[in-house]
Amino acid sequence: xxxxRVAVIGLGAMGLPMAGRLxxxxxxxxxxxxxxxxxxxxxAGATPATTAAEAAVDADVVLLAVRDQQQVEAALFGPDGVxxxxxxxxxxxLTSTVGPQAARATAARLPDHRVVDAPVSxxxxxxxxxxxxxxxxxxxxxxxxxxxxxxxxxxxxxIIGPNPxxxxxxxxxxxxxxxxxxxxxxxxVALARGIGLDPNxxxxxxxxxxxxxxxxxxxxxxxxxxxxxxxxVRSRLDIFVKDMGIVGDLARDAHVPxxxxxxxxxxxxxxxRAGLGAADDSAVVTVxxxxx
Amino acid sequence: xxxxRVAVIGLGAMGLPMAGRLxxxxxxxxxxxxxxxxxxxxxAGATPATTAAEAAVDADVVLLAVRDQQQVEAALFGPDGVxxxxxxxxxxxLTSTVGPQAARATAARLPDHRVVDAPVSxxxxxxxxxxxxxxxxxxxxxxxxxxxxxxxxxxxxxIIGPNPxxxxxxxxxxxxxxxxxxxxxxxxVALARGIGLDPNxxxxxxxxxxxxxxxxxxxxxxxxxxxxxxxxVRSRLDIFVKDMGIVGDLARDAHVPxxxxxxxxxxxxxxxRAGLGAADDSAVVTVxxxxx
Numbered sequence: 297x298x299x300x301r302v303a304v305i306g307l308g309a310m311g312l313p314m315a316g317r318l319x320x321x322x323x324x325x326x327x328x329x330x331x332x333x334x335x336x337x338x339x340a341g342a343t344p345a346t347t348a349a350e351a352a353v354d355a356d357v358v359l360l361a362v363r364d365q366q367q368v369e370a371a372l373f374g375p376d377g378v379x380x381x382x383x384x385x386x387x388x389x390l391t392s393t394v395g396p397q398a399a400r401a402t403a404a405r406l407p408d409h410r411v412v413d414a415p416v417s418x419x420x421x422x423x424x425x426x427x428x429x430x431x432x433x434x435x436x437x438x439x440x441x442x443x444x445x446x447x448x449x450x451x452x453x454x455i456i457g458p459n460p461x462x463x464x465x466x467x468x469x470x471x472x473x474x475x476x477x478x479x480x481x482x483x484x485v486a487l488a489r490g491i492g493l494d495p496n497x498x499x500x501x502x503x504x505x506x507x508x509x510x511x512x513x514x515x516x517x518x519x520x521x522x523x524x525x526x527x528x529v530r531s532r533l534d535i536f537v538k539d540m541g542i543v544g545d546l547a548r549d550a551h552v553p554x555x556x557x558x559x560x561x562x563x564x565x566x567x568x569r570a571g572l573g574a575a576d577d578s579a580v581v582t583v584x585x586x587x588x
Numbered sequence: 589x590x591x592x593r594v595a596v597i598g599l600g601a602m603g604l605p606m607a608g609r610l611x612x613x614x615x616x617x618x619x620x621x622x623x624x625x626x627x628x629x630x631x632a633g634a635t636p637a638t639t640a641a642e643a644a645v646d647a648d649v650v651l652l653a654v655r656d657q658q659q660v661e662a663a664l665f666g667p668d669g670v671x672x673x674x675x676x677x678x679x680x681x682l683t684s685t686v687g688p689q690a691a692r693a694t695a696a697r698l699p700d701h702r703v704v705d706a707p708v709s710x711x712x713x714x715x716x717x718x719x720x721x722x723x724x725x726x727x728x729x730x731x732x733x734x735x736x737x738x739x740x741x742x743x744x745x746x747i748i749g750p751n752p753x754x755x756x757x758x759x760x761x762x763x764x765x766x767x768x769x770x771x772x773x774x775x776x777v778a779l780a781r782g783i784g785l786d787p788n789x790x791x792x793x794x795x796x797x798x799x800x801x802x803x804x805x806x807x808x809x810x811x812x813x814x815x816x817x818x819x820x821v822r823s824r825l826d827i828f829v830k831d832m833g834i835v836g837d838l839a840r841d842a843h844v845p846x847x848x849x850x851x852x853x854x855x856x857x858x859x860x861r862a863g864l865g866a867a868d869d870s871a872v873v874t875v876x877x878x879x880x
Contacts, residue, residue, distance in 0.1 A: 543779075
């Protein structure tokens with residue numbers, strides 16, 4: 297079996313390092329609306345294309361790494377979109393977090409192609425070294441066809457179900473927990489500051505026991521740093537504005553109350569309104585406890 | 589230095605195993621309003637007393653393990669309370685979670701005694717084997733005097749500050765995180781059920797990565813169990829009704845918004861109203877997603 301030719305559509309924070317990682321192993325074409333990003337992908341070993349259609353023309357696997365469902369639709373079904381040139385037998389891998397319904401709708405519009413629902417987690421640095429968590433909803437044949445590409449990117453590949461949307465559903469629950477845990481860490485740091493405890497000591501003391509979370513240990517120190525120069529942007533705050541919206545839609549459609557996720561969504565919206573949308577998500581702490 | 593004589597006041601879920609653990613090392617007197625609990629403490633090697641005053645009369649260290657501040661006040665300052673017999677030089681250790689203000693008020697009413705603010709976490713099983721997390725607010729001399737007792741009970745002893753109230757403040761932040769994380773796990777399990785994903789698979793898939801928390805891994809499986817016979821009661825739901833109330837008071841007094849902690853508090857209140865106050869706290873999931 298020869299190596300699949302891969303088209304990467306979307307060269308943002310995640311798409312660019314994924315394209316570079318894939319280009320070291322497979323023939324890769326790469327498209328982004330931004331010419332600078334295309335040039336960076338070329339530097340990383342990919343062949344740049346000036347439209348999504350051009351990137352996809354010879355591809356066996358088209359990997360979408362755009363921001364949201366609006367961009368997915370433009371990339372696939374727009375005037376110069378992937379669908380205009382996609383070869384028979386080519387597979388589409390959807391790595392964006394768009395929600396189960398959007399993934400199912402996308403698959404329904406590509407009835408002659410296999411769509412692998414494969415939202416990713418882990419951030420740019422882990423994307424560059426193939427250390428992502430990818431949760432997959434795909435039938436066995438679609439998974440087999442795209443597995444070399446997915447395994448090049450993921451250290452953990454979780455197959456949650458056979459259908460497009462299944463990966464998105466698990467990713468939404470991941471984001472519910474991640475988004476709530478970041479907000480909880482922010483409340484803890486803000487409260488520590490408010491009552492005069494050393495937040496560093498608090499985060500350190502609580503990062504092992506019953507109060508521990510990945511996010512407390514990871515974002516806690518960055519929240520404290522946010523009061524200085526501001527934390528380096530590793531994951532944008534406005535990603536949670538989008539993703540907690542997906543969680544809210546999913547929960548509402550299933551008639552499941554999720555009051556904490558809803559409160560966390562409001563906090564991220566407040567953060568975005570305060571001008572922090574492009575800041576690191578740890579900056580949400582300043583909504584609760586402003587800089588002095 | 590001879591071994592301190594210890595009085596344990598309150599022989600509930602935490603007090604009884606603590607009394608047993610201490611009685612294997614120190615002379616221990618023990619009091620509870622419930623005669624059955626006193627008998628169980630006697631079986632574990634303590635000398636039972638029929639009033640708090642009687643338990644405290646010869647004690648070097650009086651350890652309070654009652655449920656809330658109302659019980660603290662009755663145990664210390666009631667008609668047959670500890671204060672009526674407490675020896676000069678005896679120290680008081682407060683292991684209950686009552687909030688910083690209550691701990692400071694208690695210390696202020698015992699001006700001739702050292703009060704060690706030492707709220708505990710970890711549950712009955714860990715209490716019995718000396719594996720608790722104890723966070724301490726106490727001056728150096730008070731800590732030195734009571735350290736043998738604290739170290740008999742704790743695997744982790746965190747000294748957060750010199751004053752009564754400091755331990756309570758850290759414990760409150762611990763409970764903020766723990767209470768929010770349990771509620772978040774409940775939302776995740778309820779949503780998984782609501783959209784038809786296998787909750788076991790979801791909890792397993794998410795218990796390692798960015799969505800992980802101690803509570804997801806610990807309470808998640810017990811929440812799924814809650815749909816069957818109900819989880820064994822390891823930590824009562826109504827403890828979080830009390831503790832999230834303490835968190836809310838503390839945050840409000842400090843003018844720090846804690847919307848997630850507030851939402852979690854409401855969930856525990858809903859659980860209590862639904863008759864789950866004495867159930868395991870993991871049963872809160874059934875508020876969001878009722879049993880079929």
